[in-house]
Amino acid sequence: MKEYWTSLASLLGVLAFCQTLMNTVLPPELRYASLKLINRFFQLFSSFSYFDITEIDGVNTNELYNAVNLYLTSSASSSSVSSNRLSLTRAVNSSSTTFGLSTNDSIADTFNSATVLWEHVVTPRQTQAFAWRPMPEEKRGFTLRIKKKDKSLILNSYLDHIVERAEEIRRRNQDRLLYTNSRAAGGMDSRGLPWESVPFKHPSTFDTLAMDPERKREIMEDLRDFAECQSFYRRTGRAWKRGYLLYGPPGTGKSSMIAAMANYLGYDIYDLELAEVKSNSELRKLLMKTSSKSIIVIEDIDCSINLTNRGKKCNEPEMALTGSGLGDECGNGRSTITLSGLLNFTDGLWSCCGSERIFVFTTNHIEKLDPALLRSGRMDMHVYMSYCTFPSLKILLRNYLGYEEGDLSDVVLKELEGVVEKAEITPADVSEVLIKNRRDKERAVRELLEDLGIRAERNEEEGKLRGRNGSLTVADDVEEQEKRALDSPCAGEEEVIEDSICKINED
Numbered sequence: 001m002k003e004y005w006t007s008l009a010s011l012l013g014v015l016a017f018c019q020t021l022m023n024t025v026l027p028p029e030l031r032y033a034s035l036k037l038i039n040r041f042f043q044l045f046s047s048f049s050y051f052d053i054t055e056i057d058g059v060n061t062n063e064l065y066n067a068v069n070l071y072l073t074s075s076a077s078s079s080s081v082s083s084n085r086l087s088l089t090r091a092v093n094s095s096s097t098t099f100g101l102s103t104n105d106s107i108a109d110t111f112n113s114a115t116v117l118w119e120h121v122v123t124p125r126q127t128q129a130f131a132w133r134p135m136p137e138e139k140r141g142f143t144l145r146i147k148k149k150d151k152s153l154i155l156n157s158y159l160d161h162i163v164e165r166a167e168e169i170r171r172r173n174q175d176r177l178l179y180t181n182s183r184a185a186g187g188m189d190s191r192g193l194p195w196e197s198v199p200f201k202h203p204s205t206f207d208t209l210a211m212d213p214e215r216k217r218e219i220m221e222d223l224r225d226f227a228e229c230q231s232f233y234r235r236t237g238r239a240w241k242r243g244y245l246l247y248g249p250p251g252t253g254k255s256s257m258i259a260a261m262a263n264y265l266g267y268d269i270y271d272l273e274l275a276e277v278k279s280n281s282e283l284r285k286l287l288m289k290t291s292s293k294s295i296i297v298i299e300d301i302d303c304s305i306n307l308t309n310r311g312k313k314c315n316e317p318e319m320a321l322t323g324s325g326l327g328d329e330c331g332n333g334r335s336t337i338t339l340s341g342l343l344n345f346t347d348g349l350w351s352c353c354g355s356e357r358i359f360v361f362t363t364n365h366i367e368k369l370d371p372a373l374l375r376s377g378r379m380d381m382h383v384y385m386s387y388c389t390f391p392s393l394k395i396l397l398r399n400y401l402g403y404e405e406g407d408l409s410d411v412v413l414k415e416l417e418g419v420v421e422k423a424e425i426t427p428a429d430v431s432e433v434l435i436k437n438r439r440d441k442e443r444a445v446r447e448l449l450e451d452l453g454i455r456a457e458r459n460e461e462e463g464k465l466r467g468r469n470g471s472l473t474v475a476d477d478v479e480e481q482e483k484r485a486l487d488s489p490c491a492g493e494e495e496v497i498e499d500s501i502c503k504i505n506e507d
């Protein structure tokens with residue numbers, strides 16, 4: 001026994017000596033590499049296989065890493081998984097606490113009677129004197145340890161199971177995320193991610209959205225069709241994405257529609273602030289960092305992109321080859337996003353670097369948009385968010401006052417129907433009147449009727465209404481607006497813009 005202890009002490013002494021020698025002789029980077037090498041050597045004789053799943057896979061975020069993270073996060077608190085230490089987090093405004101694996105801690109899981117071990121590996125990134133792009137300060141990843149004999153039996157099915165479970169958890173999770181690129185400092189965060197997120201809690205749904213019920217049903221069917229028909233997109237060779245252009249006056253529910261879409265499909269929203277994006281390549285990078293099952297939104301597209309930039313030519317010859325043949329990135333520090341860059345963003349090869357994504361552009365002035373954005377196939381569905389119509393008014397009365405079909409007298413309904421479209425009132429304005437008087441329903445309807453009457457009269461006086469007998473229908477309006485926008489490709493804008501639009505059309 002005494003001999004045993006003596007040998008153990010000598011062995012420990014040798015190990016301590018080797019470690020001191022390594023620490024003295026080798027610089028820190030080499031020390032880490034040699035430890036890794038020794039580790040690999042021992043793994044050769046081990047009965048386990050190891051798999052590394054890193055957070056960043058080249059330039060893209062590794063979807064598998066996110067799936068494993070979510071899977072372990074949700075199962076960390078359950079009794080089937082054993083771990084001594086868990087990290088607890090709760091995001092700003094979030095309603096739920098999430099469990100996670102602490103840095104460099106491990107957790108065991110069981111699948112088909114095989115036990116596996118996950119380790120959360122976080123190592124500091126080696127500092128480089130020069131880097132092409134900001135890199136996260138830490139390298140994160142999971143290492144899966146699995147018995148060699150179980151590897152062929154469960155590895156693929158286990159990973160499929162994790163991806164499926166993660167998907168399920170995401171869908172069940174009420175806290176969708178709302179991402180934005182408009183960070184005060186600009187650029188990326190300490191982990192090299194260009195998007196910041198907060199939990200998305202907008203309560204708007206298709207049920208609360210006031211619009212023509214038939215049109216609403218069409219949009220919902222279109223969305224469902226899109227989400228469920230991956231095989232169709234694959235079979236027809238189309239990228240699995242869809243574009244919606246929402247247009248109409250302010251306060252008609254464009255942003256509410258986006259929230260309703262996200263809540264309906266359970267997608268995250270990426271609210272892209274174009275003014276914060278410096279160049280087309282930055283735009284592409286942002287696109288690459290979005291996840292699938294998401295809605296990428298550019299609000300007020302007519303205001304966000306300065307088309308006059310497209311008229312500016314770059315001196316570098318390779319720049320002149322890009323997009324429409326006009327310079328797009330002159331590197332002068334100002335935003336140099338071009339229309340062609342934007343079109344590539346939604347439609348080009350890069351737009352397919354993920355899947356199941358919806359692009360939504362909104363505008364108050366469809367007639368100001370470049371026809372290239374409107375042509376069929378680019379924005380698959382154009383949705384006109386109109387002034388309040390009688391059917392949408394009934395939805396608002398139900399939402400705010402609880403009036404169901406038949407609760408209001410026929411006389412009042414007739415009065416409302418007769419005046420609502422002539423009043424050209426937005427759902428936002430109707431909501432205001434109803435919110436203000438929601439505790440006194442009759443008064444609310446009375447005030448609404450008064451307001452509608454005044455607006456209708458004013459409109460008639462100002463000769464705003466079009467049509468033979470002064471009536472304006474939503475259908476007329478949609479037709480007229482789209483026609484105006486499509487028929488005059490190079491008309492109606494300042495000259496510089498005209499030039500560049502015409503050039504891109506020639507291309």
Ligand SMILES: Nc1ncnc2c1ncn2[C@@H]1O[C@H](COP(=O)(O)OP(=O)(O)OP(=O)(O)O)[C@@H](O)[C@H]1O
Pocket residue numbers: 208209210211248249250251252253254255256257364385426427428429431
């Ligand atoms: N169609 C609608 N159905 C239900 N509520 C609506 C609708 N339109 C507007 N509202 C109400 O008015 C408010 C403003 O609407 P929203 O922000 O969606 O309008 P918008 O069309 O995006 O306006 P803008 O063009 O100014 O961005 C919302 O908070 C919502 O309560």
Ligand SMILES: [Mg+2]
Pocket residue numbers: 254255256299
């Ligand atoms: Mg809006």
